[in-house]
Amino acid sequence: KAGVTQTPRYLIKTRGQQVTLSCSPISGHRSVSWYQQTPGQGLQFLFEYFSETQRNKGNFPGRFSGRQFSNSRSEMNVSTLELGDSALYLCASTLSAGGNNEQFFGPGTRLTVL
Amino acid sequence: QQQVKQSPQSLIVQKGGISIINCAYENTAFDYFPWYQQFPGKGPALLIAIRPDVSEKKEGRFTISFNKSAKQFSLHIMDSQPGDSATYFCAASKSGSEKLVFGKGTKLTVNP
Numbered sequence: 001k002a003g004v005t006q007t008p009r010y011l012i013k014t015r016g017q018q019v020t021l022s023c024s025p026i027s028g029h030r031s032v033s034w035y036q037q038t039p040g041q042g043l044q045f046l047f048e049y050f051s052e053t054q055r056n057k058g059n060f061p062g063r064f065s066g067r068q069f070s071n072s073r074s075e076m077n078v079s080t081l082e083l084g085d086s087a088l089y090l091c092a093s094t095l096s097a098g099g100n101n102e103q104f105f106g107p108g109t110r111l112t113v114l
Numbered sequence: 115q116q117q118v119k120q121s122p123q124s125l126i127v128q129k130g131g132i133s134i135i136n137c138a139y140e141n142t143a144f145d146y147f148p149w150y151q152q153f154p155g156k157g158p159a160l161l162i163a164i165r166p167d168v169s170e171k172k173e174g175r176f177t178i179s180f181n182k183s184a185k186q187f188s189l190h191i192m193d194s195q196p197g198d199s200a201t202y203f204c205a206a207s208k209s210g211s212e213k214l215v216f217g218k219g220t221k222l223t224v225n226p
Contacts, residue, residue, distance in 0.1 A: 004157070033212050033213065033214075042203075042216055042219055043158070043205075044216075045213045045214060045215070048211065048212050048213055050212075055211065056211050056212070056213045058213070090157050090158070092157075092212075098209070098210060098212075100145070100165070102160050102163070103148075103212060104160075105150075105157030105159065106157050107156055108157055
């Protein structure tokens, strides 16, 4: 069974640009969550989606947005990039929603903002 | 506000030794406490998890100890091996959400 896939794996952008990251969950998984990982702040929750609906959102500015499609694939978008957005963005999928489920993480997308 | 505090930040142990990582949480609504292991260039992978209705859970060389009254939980790695060298994260979540609140991580180095 294929794991969580994230594309692209690496991305370099300049300040002010926008970026879209993609996540394909494990087949059959319907819940997708996104996290930002930085050396200073660690792993921070961005959003949680289930059945195309955002169920939870972390404390990030409105420049960060996401969506989920009917096939459970998810995308996140960051507009007007800032240097501080440089991070590893991780996607995790779970079979269902409701909490206390094992989350399977993808390898992440490394975003560098110059 | 850091809801899950993890210590130590880094840990060096000898092969065969015991590695102990501690976490403390603030939100009493948390009812699921997983530990994740992350190798460089990889996403975190679930190692072991516990719910507050038990005080200890063991899976192979890995044991979680849970103290509900103190709001603390810890990971013990017995007979630590060089292959265990990785960053370990504790986390917490509450029912109804897949949102995980992570500790800052512990970089474990096991010397041969």
